Amino acid sequence: MQQKSNIVDIAEKSGFSITTVSRVLNGKADKYRISKATQQKIKSTAEELNYVPNEFARNLRTGRSKTIALIVPSLKNPFFAEMASFINLEARKYDYITLIGDSDDDINIEKEEIIQLSSRNIDGMIIVPCGEEWDHLLKKQEEGLPLVCVDRYFEDLDLSFVSSNNYDGAYSASKYLIEQGHKTVACIQGVKYSTPNRQRVKGFEDAMADFGITSYTVSGDAFSEQNGYLETKLLLQQKIRPTAIFAFSNTIAMGCLKALKEEKVKIPGDISLITFDDNPYLNYIEPPLTRISQPVEDICKIAVKILFSRIVENDKTVKRVLLKTKLKVKESVKSIPVLS
Amino acid sequence: MQQKSNIVDIAEKSGFSITTVSRVLNGKADKYRISKATQQKIKSTAEELNYVPNEFARNLRTGRSKTIALIVPSLKNPFFAEMASFINLEARKYDYITLIGDSDDDINIEKEEIIQLSSRNIDGMIIVPCGEEWDHLLKKQEEGLPLVCVDRYFEDLDLSFVSSNNYDGAYSASKYLIEQGHKTVACIQGVKYSTPNRQRVKGFEDAMADFGITSYTVSGDAFSEQNGYLETKLLLQQKIRPTAIFAFSNTIAMGCLKALKEEKVKIPGDISLITFDDNPYLNYIEPPLTRISQPVEDICKIAVKILFSRIVENDKTVKRVLLKTKLKVKESVKSIPVLS
DNA sequence: AATTATTGCGCAAACGTTTGTTTTTATTGT
DNA sequence: ACAATAAAAACAAACGTTTGCGCAATAATT
Structure with a gap:
């Protein structure tokens, strides 16, 4: 078991001082005008001894x-x-x-x-x-x-x-829903006070306002599957069911899927779903989910x-x-x- | 901007030596019989100074x-x-x-x-x-x-x-397929020489042998979506299509899904699919995939x-x-x- | 009162680097 | 030949810890 070598070993073996060795190994040789010959010799003995610098000592210093x-x-x-x-x-x-x-x-x-x-x-x-x-x-x-x-x-x-740009992302998703003829839309949000969430809510609401949609809801409070599940369950209880759900994350969407499946609500037949975030699996879900993909x-x-x-x-x-x-x-x- | 404090600061402020401070902070106080009073004082000044040990120095030592x-x-x-x-x-x-x-x-x-x-x-x-x-x-x-x-x-x-236990896992999946009446089974493997893969192949083949199934294939060479995709495409070309595919990982399964979808082959109507690995998304695929879940x-x-x-x-x-x-x-x- | 044991704590070296400063050696100009 | 300068390399301190050893003060024992 080969012992770990350090800069001192190199100094001793090569016959130069610790300082010089350090400078050569750090590429500061020229700055300190250390001769080519010395550099060569130090480098080769370092190689020879299989030297790996001790990051701790280095970092400490x-x-x-x-x-x-x-x-x-x-x-x-x-x-x-x-x-x-x-x-x-x-x-x-x-x-x-x-x-x-x-x-x-x-x-x-x-x-x-x-x-x-x-x-x-x-x-x-x-x-x-x-x-x-x-x-x-x-x-x-x-x-x-x-x-x-x-x-x-x-x-x-x-x-x-x-x-x-969460605002634009949410706006375009919302706009898309509206363009597809949806007039009652629910969005399920994530952590309320997080900026992306606020921006998404804003984008969503602005789109609703811009296109004169008044029947929309914003609910939920976490970027989690559970949140998506619970909120979807609740949405399905409403007298007037939304025709589309906008999930603010892939995890929330997963919860929606779970709830919709449980309640045997078909996508997109009975209800439409759009989500934030991309994920390879989203392509193999039935049906593949329309989504806002982030770079x-x-x-x-x-x-x-x-x-x-x-x-x-x-x-x-x-x-x-x-x-x-x-x-x-x-x-x-x-x-x-x-x-x- | 609060400077980072170190053990020396604590020593000075509390009036004890560096040694004592170190020992207290490392829980070796009792071993070195340092009085409760001292311990208390050192701990509180450490708290006060917002002390965080420098791991580098510690590790160097x-x-x-x-x-x-x-x-x-x-x-x-x-x-x-x-x-x-x-x-x-x-x-x-x-x-x-x-x-x-x-x-x-x-x-x-x-x-x-x-x-x-x-x-x-x-x-x-x-x-x-x-x-x-x-x-x-x-x-x-x-x-x-x-x-x-x-x-x-x-x-x-x-x-x-x-x-x-990849052998048992593969064996039980294979057995399950056979019990469901499948007599022509294809498995798509991952990295060939990896032990888990070899074990899975062995489990698969042993099950086939034990139940007298002779019409089976083993193909593929990577735990990747691409591999799953390509191999599935090839399988679908065969004169005698397998009635079931056993994917050796979730990534491979994803490739299978892609290929089957492209070819409009229905699961499980036209072909059955079983996979290794668990993943929440597998529940929302249509149909949810039967799988061998690893702990x-x-x-x-x-x-x-x-x-x-x-x-x-x-x-x-x-x-x-x-x-x-x-x-x-x-x-x-x-x-x-x-x-x- | 003298000895020993115990308690409570500190000294100083060491870990392997980097780097500001200094010393030694070689080179140049006059 | 002799200072003055440049080139090459070394000294030694520092980074913030841990830890073997040692020492003083007190307590316990004779």
Whole structure:
């Protein structure tokens, strides 16, 4: 079992000082005018000894960890799992590693995670904040932690974010429903105070108003299957059933499906369904769901980019980015003929 | 901007030595007979200063990182995303953090990841090995890295693993198909030489043999949607179409669904489908898929347990654990009446 | 009163780096 | 030939912990 070698071993074996070895191995050789010959010799003995720098010592000294953190509400939600995958991938390109935290959509766990992760001296953090609190985030940023919110965010705060244009997305979905002749529409929302949710509600309501639809409802309070299930159950109890349901997330849509199935309500025959978020499975559901797809990959790429412009170049300007969503028309929305 | 406080600040403010503070904060107070009063005071000033230990310094000193690594073939696969979520959660209970790596089912990336993660001085690793190579894993273990394989593993190696009992799972699925009257069955496999796949093939073939079914096929070579799609397309070309398809993963099943849909082949009317892996969406597909569900949570819990018995108690015995799968009967398998 | 045991705590080294400063050696200009 | 400058490399401190050992003060025992 080959012992781990360190910079001291290299220094001894090569006959140079620790300092010189360190500088060569860090690419600062030229800056300190270390001769080519020396560089060569040090590099080769490093190779020979199978040297791998001890990141801890390095980080302790420099204060930099080459690590970022990502906190999501739940890795089990495919939407966030996909995000984690993309962000991890992007960070690698900067030679950074990603620590993933799961807040379970609980603000206390979120705070806990932030503390825990901070003790690992992360150089930056990407977060999908789960609550309506932001003080702890602002505080972290003031302490000097580069921070970017994705998906969920807070407007009017000095805190960069990248998200979909939820307003437009919801508006276009609503408009589509209306264009298909729906006049009684229910939307099932997620976490009420989250900005994406508010934007979606706004988009939905504005569309209703713009097209003169007055018979609509907004209910629900979580981006969860259970919420979708319960609210759908309730909607089906109403005297006047909506002809279309707009689910604000793939998880909510799953709950709708469950309830509709239980009650033997056919899509789109009896009721139409449209949802936010994309997921391969949505194509194999019967019928495939019409949806508002978010550019998850782009969101992640841009978020990482912003984060690193802050980490590396200390760019402190606040970036607020909203990306276009895409309406993917499938077969879950019925076209209702207009009586004229 | 509140500066980060360290153990020295606490020492100064509380009036005790660094040593004493360290001991109190590490719960070693009693061992070193530090008075309750002192303990109290130190703890409260630590609280007051908002102290968070610097893990790097700690790890540099102790050589332990309180970090484990998890390498999966792809976080985008819901099966592995779920695993990541569970393992992360379990590790937290030990006060450990999980670094997640994505090998993209490429053995070279896997090796690369292992090196990268090693420089972070991880205390242990859980891996879903993606290839047929294990030398690099054995080498790591010999170097002293606690290692546990999950899902995929290698038999007859001194390498602990936790997985489903894939043989039994496949056998019972096959038996079920046969009991439902199917006499021409096709299975679409995943990565050929992976142990789970081999076990599943064996379970499938044994069941066929045990029940005297001779008309069956085994094809495919990846746990991917594409593989499922292509193989299904091919199956549908055969002169004698199978009456049932057994997909070896949820991703493969997704490919089957795509192909069957394209070809307008109805499930279970025209062909029956059964799959490995569970996923909430499988319930909302039309028809809901009958499947072999794996105890993912248990697999993860046990894997973490084994890993930590190695990390903490240096238990070097090799554990080989296979967990029961569960047949979940839904509506995707047709019962074919026996002609007698 | 002297010895020993116990309690409560601190000294200082060590972990493996990075880096501001300094020292040594080589080169140049006059 | 001699300073002055440039090139090459080394010294030593620092990052924030943990921990083996040691020491003083008090209590218990003779």
